[in-house]
Amino acid sequence: MTTTPRTVLITGTSSGIGLAAAVATAKAGWRTVATLRDTTRADALRRAAADAGVTLDIRQLDVTDADSVTAAVDGVIADHGRLDAVVNNAGAGHLGTLETDTVDDVRDVMEVNFFGVLNVSRAALPHLRATGGRLVTVTSVGGVVGQPFNEAYCAAKFAVEGYMESLAPVTRTLGVSVSVVEPGAVATEFVNNIGIDLGADMAAGPYSGALRRYIDRTTEQFKDGNAQTPAAAAEAVMEALHADRPAFRIQTSDWARSFVGTKLADTDGSAVQELTATWIA
Ligand code: NAP
Numbered sequence: 001m002t003t004t005p006r007t008v009l010i011t012g013t014s015s016g017i018g019l020a021a022a023v024a025t026a027k028a029g030w031r032t033v034a035t036l037r038d039t040t041r042a043d044a045l046r047r048a049a050a051d052a053g054v055t056l057d058i059r060q061l062d063v064t065d066a067d068s069v070t071a072a073v074d075g076v077i078a079d080h081g082r083l084d085a086v087v088n089n090a091g092a093g094h095l096g097t098l099e100t101d102t103v104d105d106v107r108d109v110m111e112v113n114f115f116g117v118l119n120v121s122r123a124a125l126p127h128l129r130a131t132g133g134r135l136v137t138v139t140s141v142g143g144v145v146g147q148p149f150n151e152a153y154c155a156a157k158f159a160v161e162g163y164m165e166s167l168a169p170v171t172r173t174l175g176v177s178v179s180v181v182e183p184g185a186v187a188t189e190f191v192n193n194i195g196i197d198l199g200a201d202m203a204a205g206p207y208s209g210a211l212r213r214y215i216d217r218t219t220e221q222f223k224d225g226n227a228q229t230p231a232a233a234a235e236a237v238m239e240a241l242h243a244d245r246p247a248f249r250i251q252t253s254d255w256a257r258s259f260v261g262t263k264l265a266d267t268d269g270s271a272v273q274e275l276t277a278t279w280i281a
Helices: 016-027 043-052 068-081 103-131 151-172 190-194 210-221 230-242 252-263 272-281
Strands: 009-010 031-036 057-060 085-088 134-138 178-183 249-251
Touching: 009 016, 009 068, 016 031, 016 043, 016 230, 031 043, 031 068, 057 068, 068 103, 068 151, 085 103, 085 230, 103 134, 103 151, 103 178, 134 230, 151 178, 178 230, 210 272, 230 249, 249 252, 252 272
Parallel strands: 009 031, 009 085, 031 057, 085 134, 134 178, 178 249
Antiparallel strands: none
8 A cells, every 4th residue: 555645736825725725735635745936925825834734845836937847846756756636726817908908918817827827737747647646727717707807817717728628538538637626706815916006097098987897896706705715715626636536617616606607508698798797887
């Protein structure tokens, strides 16, 4: 019987869902490689691990830097000899619309949320094949439902979902399962990290009224107690890691399931259009 613990690598563990997933996996007995793009920002992670009485292997990994990704994955194999699961969690929101975003703005959003996932998944897959492992990616309900002023973010998350949905049957032939985890609103640093600048052109432009309504609605969604806790969202990651046969698509809450369900049954797109139009009308 093997005594080597299963090893999971998680990206973006400085805060939020990644931090909670790191602690939860370690508590569940995984050897957890908790990665951050900036390891000087690991204080909250270290505190959470200490509070939970678990040990983490904390390493540097910037998902947009292919060399950093390769070094982290190679280091895990050199030190632990195996990789059983990857949780692509790192990501960043972005608010904007076609006339206010430059194409470079959109490329930046794609770099983190889409190409970053590919960088990590490509580096990890040979090792996941060796263990019959699991590739789990935190997308969003915005990976299924397009949302106003989230054009670039949703495009990136749709891209991840399309990629992973296509990849899943391919890797399955070799014993690697692929899942996406779809959160709705989760109380993390996500909204703060977007860094909304209402003083920018957008606020003064033709979209200012609709944007204000979008922000008011979003503020309400993330208000105390309305958003899910990171620990609750991380339970869906645990399901993807532990279920005998994990579903491809796992929502983190009943609300997320119902919202995604609206889209998946909306063959002509009218239900989503009617719904999201009310957010900004
Ligand atoms: P968060 O607290 O802002 O955490 C995001 C994490 O990603 C941070 O650790 C951040 O690191 C990291 N990150 C950003 N760019 C990175 C890069 N280039 N390389 C490595 N790490 C990077 O937000 P969160 O809510 O936990 O987000 C986790 C995931 O959930 C994301 O994929 C997000 O899109 C998704 N999600 C969140 C929500 C929500 O409501 N919170 C809803 C749907 C989906 P730094 O500290 O260095 O910035």
